[in-house]
Amino acid sequence: MSQPLPFVIDPAGADRHAEYRALRARGPATRVDVLGLRAWAVSDPVLLKTLLTSPDVSKNARAHYPAFQQTVRTWPLAVWIEVQSMLTAYGADHRRLRRMVAPAASPG
Numbered sequence: 088m089s090q091p092l093p094f095v096i097d098p099a100g101a102d103r104h105a106e107y108r109a110l111r112a113r114g115p116a117t118r119v120d121v122l123g124l125r126a127w128a129v130s131d132p133v134l135l136k137t138l139l140t141s142p143d144v145s146k147n148a149r150a151h152y153p154a155f156q157q158t159v160r161t162w163p164l165a166v167w168i169e170v171q172s173m174l175t176a177y178g179a180d181h182r183r184l185r186r187m188v189a190p191a192a193s194p195g
Contacts, residue, residue, distance in 0.1 A: 093118040093125055098164070122163055146175045 094110060096119050107130070110117060115131030129135045138144045145151035148168040152158070159165045173184035 091117070093120040094128065095119070096121045096128075098122050124158060124162055124164075147177070148175075 091113070094113060094117055097106060098121065100106075110119075110128050111130045113130075115134045116127050116129045119126055119128045129138060139146075148155050152168065155168065159169050162168075173181060173188065176184055
């Protein structure tokens with residue numbers, strides 16, 4: 088069985104809601120193309136939480152994306168994979184950063 092072609096994301100976001108519906112229709116996770124960069128889009132919240140909390144899933148493009156250096160030099164949206172933040176940190180560093188922002192993200 089052949090895999091479907093990656094869903095091409097509109098970088099201008101002209102009709103985001105239609106795009107979201109189309110992504111969800113392709114299943115909980117689907118291959119996408121964002122300005123020539125191939126990636127995965129996850130539309131299922133349970134799967135997304137599982138992936139984001141799994142120690143087996145890398146959030147660090149520098150460490151686990153072989154084409155990182157070439158991509159950063161040429162891709163218009165490189166900041167998406169270049170940024171270093173709480174969302175790309177691991178372990179103790181992630182917990183330290185999360186503690187700093189937790190009060191702002193907590194209800195009233």
